[in-house]
Amino acid sequence: MTFVRDRVVVAELRSVAEIDWLEDRARTARQSHMPPKQAAAFEEFLARQGPVGDGVxxxxxxxxxxxxxxxxxxxxxxxxxxxxxxxxxxxxxxxxxxxxxxxxxxxxxxxxxxxxxxxxxxxxxxxxxxxxxxxxxxxxxxxxxxxxxxxxxxxxxxxxxxxxxxxxxxxxxxxxxxxxxxxxxxxxxxxxxxxxxxxxxxxxxxxxxxxxxxxxxxxxxxxxxxxxxxxxxxxxxxxxxxxxxxxxxxxxxxxxxxxxx
Structure with a gap:
Protein backbone atom coordinates (compact mmCIF):
# COMPACT_ATOMS: atom_id res chain seq x y z
CA MET A 1 0.00 0.00 0.00
CA THR A 2 1.33 3.44 -0.88
CA PHE A 3 0.24 6.97 0.02
CA VAL A 4 0.58 9.60 -2.69
CA ARG A 5 0.50 13.38 -2.48
CA ASP A 6 0.69 15.47 -5.68
CA ARG A 7 1.74 12.37 -7.61
CA VAL A 8 4.64 11.77 -5.22
CA VAL A 9 4.81 8.69 -3.00
CA VAL A 10 5.19 9.88 0.60
CA ALA A 11 4.71 6.61 2.49
CA GLU A 12 4.52 2.88 1.88
CA LEU A 13 3.24 -0.09 3.86
CA ARG A 14 6.42 -1.80 5.04
CA SER A 15 7.68 -3.88 7.94
CA VAL A 16 8.17 -2.19 11.33
CA ALA A 17 11.96 -2.47 11.00
CA GLU A 18 11.93 -0.81 7.59
CA ILE A 19 9.64 1.99 8.76
CA ASP A 20 11.85 2.65 11.80
CA TRP A 21 14.87 2.90 9.52
CA LEU A 22 13.12 5.20 7.05
CA GLU A 23 11.81 7.46 9.82
CA ASP A 24 15.24 7.74 11.43
CA ARG A 25 16.80 8.66 8.08
CA ALA A 26 14.11 11.24 7.39
CA ARG A 27 14.26 12.81 10.84
CA THR A 28 18.01 13.34 10.55
CA ALA A 29 17.73 14.79 7.04
CA ARG A 30 19.61 11.98 5.33
CA GLN A 31 17.14 10.96 2.61
CA SER A 32 19.76 10.14 -0.02
CA HIS A 33 17.84 6.96 -0.84
CA MET A 34 14.92 9.09 -2.13
CA PRO A 35 14.70 11.53 -5.03
CA PRO A 36 14.77 15.12 -3.70
CA LYS A 37 11.06 15.78 -4.35
CA GLN A 38 10.01 12.55 -2.67
CA ALA A 39 12.38 13.17 0.25
CA ALA A 40 10.90 16.65 0.81
CA ALA A 41 7.35 15.28 0.65
CA PHE A 42 8.15 12.50 3.10
CA GLU A 43 9.83 14.93 5.48
CA GLU A 44 6.73 17.12 5.42
CA PHE A 45 4.54 14.05 6.02
CA LEU A 46 6.59 13.24 9.13
CA ALA A 47 6.61 16.84 10.33
CA ARG A 48 2.82 16.89 10.33
CA GLN A 49 2.57 13.93 12.66
CA GLY A 50 1.54 14.81 16.21
CA PRO A 51 3.85 14.37 19.21
CA VAL A 52 4.38 10.94 20.71
CA GLY A 53 2.93 10.63 24.21
CA ASP A 54 3.06 13.89 26.15
CA GLY A 55 5.72 15.47 23.96
CA VAL A 56 8.03 18.07 25.53
Whole structure:
Protein backbone atom coordinates (compact mmCIF):
# COMPACT_ATOMS: atom_id res chain seq x y z
CA MET A 1 0.00 0.00 0.00
CA THR A 2 1.33 3.44 -0.88
CA PHE A 3 0.24 6.97 0.02
CA VAL A 4 0.58 9.60 -2.69
CA ARG A 5 0.50 13.38 -2.48
CA ASP A 6 0.69 15.47 -5.68
CA ARG A 7 1.74 12.37 -7.61
CA VAL A 8 4.64 11.77 -5.22
CA VAL A 9 4.81 8.69 -3.00
CA VAL A 10 5.19 9.88 0.60
CA ALA A 11 4.71 6.61 2.49
CA GLU A 12 4.52 2.88 1.88
CA LEU A 13 3.24 -0.09 3.86
CA ARG A 14 6.42 -1.80 5.04
CA SER A 15 7.68 -3.88 7.94
CA VAL A 16 8.17 -2.19 11.33
CA ALA A 17 11.96 -2.47 11.00
CA GLU A 18 11.93 -0.81 7.59
CA ILE A 19 9.64 1.99 8.76
CA ASP A 20 11.85 2.65 11.80
CA TRP A 21 14.87 2.90 9.52
CA LEU A 22 13.12 5.20 7.05
CA GLU A 23 11.81 7.46 9.82
CA ASP A 24 15.24 7.74 11.43
CA ARG A 25 16.80 8.66 8.08
CA ALA A 26 14.11 11.24 7.39
CA ARG A 27 14.26 12.81 10.84
CA THR A 28 18.01 13.34 10.55
CA ALA A 29 17.73 14.79 7.04
CA ARG A 30 19.61 11.98 5.33
CA GLN A 31 17.14 10.96 2.61
CA SER A 32 19.76 10.14 -0.02
CA HIS A 33 17.84 6.96 -0.84
CA MET A 34 14.92 9.09 -2.13
CA PRO A 35 14.70 11.53 -5.03
CA PRO A 36 14.77 15.12 -3.70
CA LYS A 37 11.06 15.78 -4.35
CA GLN A 38 10.01 12.55 -2.67
CA ALA A 39 12.38 13.17 0.25
CA ALA A 40 10.90 16.65 0.81
CA ALA A 41 7.35 15.28 0.65
CA PHE A 42 8.15 12.50 3.10
CA GLU A 43 9.83 14.93 5.48
CA GLU A 44 6.73 17.12 5.42
CA PHE A 45 4.54 14.05 6.02
CA LEU A 46 6.59 13.24 9.13
CA ALA A 47 6.61 16.84 10.33
CA ARG A 48 2.82 16.89 10.33
CA GLN A 49 2.57 13.93 12.66
CA GLY A 50 1.54 14.81 16.21
CA PRO A 51 3.85 14.37 19.21
CA VAL A 52 4.38 10.94 20.71
CA GLY A 53 2.93 10.63 24.21
CA ASP A 54 3.06 13.89 26.15
CA GLY A 55 5.72 15.47 23.96
CA VAL A 56 8.03 18.07 25.53
CA UNK A 57 6.38 21.42 24.80
CA UNK A 58 4.33 21.16 28.02
CA UNK A 59 7.46 21.62 30.16
CA UNK A 60 8.83 24.65 28.27
CA UNK A 61 7.22 27.31 30.49
CA UNK A 62 8.43 25.92 33.82
CA UNK A 63 11.83 24.98 32.37
CA UNK A 64 12.22 28.59 31.30
CA UNK A 65 11.90 29.48 35.01
CA UNK A 66 14.39 26.69 35.86
CA UNK A 67 11.70 24.35 37.18
CA UNK A 68 11.76 21.46 37.70
CA UNK A 69 15.17 21.29 35.99
CA UNK A 70 17.67 23.68 34.43
CA UNK A 71 19.07 20.97 32.15
CA UNK A 72 17.13 18.63 29.90
CA UNK A 73 19.04 16.09 27.87
CA UNK A 74 17.91 13.45 25.40
CA UNK A 75 20.27 10.67 24.38
CA UNK A 76 19.69 8.01 21.72
CA UNK A 77 21.41 4.67 22.18
CA UNK A 78 22.55 3.89 25.75
CA UNK A 79 20.11 2.82 28.47
CA UNK A 80 18.93 5.30 31.06
CA UNK A 81 20.84 3.50 33.82
CA UNK A 82 24.11 3.52 31.87
CA UNK A 83 23.77 7.21 31.07
CA UNK A 84 22.96 8.10 34.69
CA UNK A 85 26.07 6.24 35.88
CA UNK A 86 28.20 7.97 33.26
CA UNK A 87 26.95 11.32 34.54
CA UNK A 88 28.11 10.51 38.06
CA UNK A 89 24.86 9.28 39.62
CA UNK A 90 25.02 7.09 42.72
CA UNK A 91 24.86 3.42 41.74
CA UNK A 92 23.00 2.46 44.94
CA UNK A 93 20.25 5.03 44.33
CA UNK A 94 19.82 3.62 40.83
CA UNK A 95 19.69 0.05 42.14
CA UNK A 96 17.20 1.05 44.86
CA UNK A 97 14.87 2.73 42.38
CA UNK A 98 14.89 6.06 44.24
CA UNK A 99 11.99 8.31 43.20
CA UNK A 100 11.91 12.08 42.96
CA UNK A 101 9.02 12.49 45.41
CA UNK A 102 10.96 10.49 48.05
CA UNK A 103 13.78 13.04 47.91
CA UNK A 104 11.28 15.91 48.14
CA UNK A 105 9.59 14.34 51.16
CA UNK A 106 12.94 13.81 52.87
CA UNK A 107 13.83 17.46 52.25
CA UNK A 108 10.59 18.52 53.96
CA UNK A 109 11.21 16.23 56.94
CA UNK A 110 14.90 16.98 57.46
CA UNK A 111 15.23 20.52 56.13
CA UNK A 112 17.69 19.43 53.44
CA UNK A 113 17.94 20.64 49.85
CA UNK A 114 18.75 17.43 47.99
CA UNK A 115 16.03 17.96 45.40
CA UNK A 116 18.25 20.43 43.56
CA UNK A 117 21.10 17.91 43.55
CA UNK A 118 19.51 14.85 41.97
CA UNK A 119 19.49 13.51 38.46
CA UNK A 120 16.05 12.44 37.23
CA UNK A 121 16.03 9.99 34.34
CA UNK A 122 13.93 7.64 32.27
CA UNK A 123 13.21 6.38 28.77
CA UNK A 124 10.51 7.61 26.40
CA UNK A 125 9.99 6.73 22.75
CA UNK A 126 13.45 5.24 22.28
CA UNK A 127 15.28 8.13 23.96
CA UNK A 128 16.91 8.31 27.37
CA UNK A 129 15.97 11.60 29.03
CA UNK A 130 17.73 13.37 31.90
CA UNK A 131 16.55 16.28 34.04
CA UNK A 132 18.76 18.00 36.61
CA UNK A 133 20.12 21.27 37.96
CA UNK A 134 23.72 22.21 37.32
CA UNK A 135 24.09 24.82 40.07
CA UNK A 136 27.16 23.20 41.61
CA UNK A 137 28.16 21.01 38.65
CA UNK A 138 27.26 17.85 40.56
CA UNK A 139 26.29 16.34 37.21
CA UNK A 140 27.82 17.33 33.91
CA UNK A 141 28.17 15.83 30.49
CA UNK A 142 30.77 13.10 30.49
CA UNK A 143 32.04 11.37 27.36
CA UNK A 144 30.04 8.26 26.53
CA UNK A 145 31.96 5.48 24.81
CA UNK A 146 30.97 4.98 22.09
CA UNK A 147 29.35 8.38 21.51
CA UNK A 148 25.55 8.19 21.38
CA UNK A 149 23.80 8.20 18.04
CA UNK A 150 22.13 11.50 18.91
CA UNK A 151 22.27 13.87 21.89
CA UNK A 152 20.16 16.95 22.50
CA UNK A 153 20.86 19.35 25.37
CA UNK A 154 18.61 22.19 26.55
CA UNK A 155 19.95 24.50 29.25
CA UNK A 156 18.14 27.34 31.07
CA UNK A 157 19.96 30.15 32.88
CA UNK A 158 17.17 32.50 33.91
CA UNK A 159 19.40 35.12 35.58
CA UNK A 160 21.28 35.68 32.31
CA UNK A 161 18.30 34.99 30.03
CA UNK A 162 20.28 32.27 28.27
CA UNK A 163 18.27 29.35 26.92
CA UNK A 164 20.55 27.14 24.93
CA UNK A 165 20.06 24.25 22.50
CA UNK A 166 22.75 21.93 21.15
CA UNK A 167 22.64 18.80 19.05
CA UNK A 168 25.29 16.11 18.58
CA UNK A 169 25.21 13.25 16.11
CA UNK A 170 27.65 10.37 16.67
CA UNK A 171 29.60 12.68 18.97
CA UNK A 172 29.88 15.47 16.38
CA UNK A 173 28.41 18.89 17.16
CA UNK A 174 26.07 19.92 14.37
CA UNK A 175 26.82 23.65 14.45
CA UNK A 176 23.31 25.14 14.61
CA UNK A 177 24.33 28.67 13.69
CA UNK A 178 21.57 31.23 13.04
CA UNK A 179 20.82 32.58 9.58
CA UNK A 180 21.67 36.18 10.46
CA UNK A 181 25.23 35.41 11.54
CA UNK A 182 26.53 34.15 8.23
CA UNK A 183 29.66 32.88 10.00
CA UNK A 184 29.95 29.31 8.78
CA UNK A 185 32.74 28.44 11.21
CA UNK A 186 30.70 29.43 14.26
CA UNK A 187 30.75 26.65 16.87
CA UNK A 188 29.00 28.04 19.94
CA UNK A 189 25.53 27.21 21.23
CA UNK A 190 22.24 28.18 19.64
CA UNK A 191 20.12 30.38 21.92
CA UNK A 192 16.38 29.91 21.76
CA UNK A 193 15.76 33.67 22.04
CA UNK A 194 17.18 33.90 18.50
CA UNK A 195 14.18 31.99 17.20
CA UNK A 196 11.44 34.22 15.74
CA UNK A 197 8.26 32.47 14.58
CA UNK A 198 7.75 32.92 10.87
CA UNK A 199 11.48 33.07 10.19
CA UNK A 200 13.71 30.09 9.41
CA UNK A 201 16.21 29.83 12.30
CA UNK A 202 18.76 27.71 10.43
CA UNK A 203 20.49 28.46 7.14
CA UNK A 204 19.69 26.07 4.26
CA UNK A 205 23.23 24.66 4.30
CA UNK A 206 23.29 24.12 8.08
CA UNK A 207 23.10 20.51 9.34
CA UNK A 208 19.97 21.37 11.31
CA UNK A 209 18.18 23.13 8.45
CA UNK A 210 15.63 20.29 8.41
CA UNK A 211 14.28 21.69 11.70
CA UNK A 212 12.93 24.71 9.82
CA UNK A 213 10.09 22.65 8.36
CA UNK A 214 9.14 21.11 11.70
CA UNK A 215 9.04 24.55 13.33
CA UNK A 216 6.89 25.92 10.52
CA UNK A 217 4.41 23.06 10.98
CA UNK A 218 4.40 23.69 14.76
CA UNK A 219 3.66 27.37 14.17
CA UNK A 220 0.76 26.54 11.86
CA UNK A 221 -0.66 24.03 14.35
CA UNK A 222 -1.27 26.92 16.77
CA UNK A 223 -0.85 24.85 19.92
CA UNK A 224 1.47 27.36 21.61
CA UNK A 225 2.15 31.09 21.50
CA UNK A 226 5.34 31.12 23.58
CA UNK A 227 8.43 30.97 21.35
CA UNK A 228 10.24 28.41 23.49
CA UNK A 229 7.21 26.13 23.65
CA UNK A 230 6.94 26.40 19.86
CA UNK A 231 10.60 25.46 19.50
CA UNK A 232 10.06 22.51 21.83
CA UNK A 233 7.12 21.36 19.70
CA UNK A 234 9.38 21.56 16.66
CA UNK A 235 11.79 19.23 18.46
CA UNK A 236 8.89 16.88 19.26
CA UNK A 237 8.01 16.66 15.60
CA UNK A 238 11.59 16.38 14.35
CA UNK A 239 12.95 13.84 16.83
CA UNK A 240 9.94 12.25 18.53
CA UNK A 241 10.96 13.59 21.96
CA UNK A 242 8.64 13.05 24.92
CA UNK A 243 8.63 13.47 28.70
CA UNK A 244 6.17 11.74 31.08
CA UNK A 245 4.10 14.69 32.29
CA UNK A 246 2.16 13.07 35.15
CA UNK A 247 5.17 11.15 36.44
CA UNK A 248 7.38 14.25 36.54
CA UNK A 249 4.78 16.54 38.10
CA UNK A 250 3.95 13.97 40.80
CA UNK A 251 7.58 13.01 41.39
CA UNK A 252 7.09 9.41 40.31
CA UNK A 253 10.21 9.27 38.18
CA UNK A 254 13.50 7.62 38.98
CA UNK A 255 16.36 9.74 40.21
CA UNK A 256 19.76 9.48 41.87
CA UNK A 257 22.00 11.69 43.95
CA UNK A 258 25.65 12.33 43.03
CA UNK A 259 27.92 9.33 43.64
CA UNK A 260 29.27 9.28 47.16
CA UNK A 261 33.00 9.91 47.31
Missing amino acids: AWIAGSWRRQQPFTKLEFIKGPTAEDVALAYGADAQDIADGLLLHQVEEQDEREGTDDLTRVLAFGEENGWTWLGYHDFDHAFSRRPLDPPPEQQITLGATMAKAIYAFSYFEDGVYQNPFPVEDGAEDRRDMYELIWYTPGEAPFAPEAPLSFLNLHLRIAEKAGNWTDNIALFFEGLERAFGLALPRDAITTGNVRCARPARR
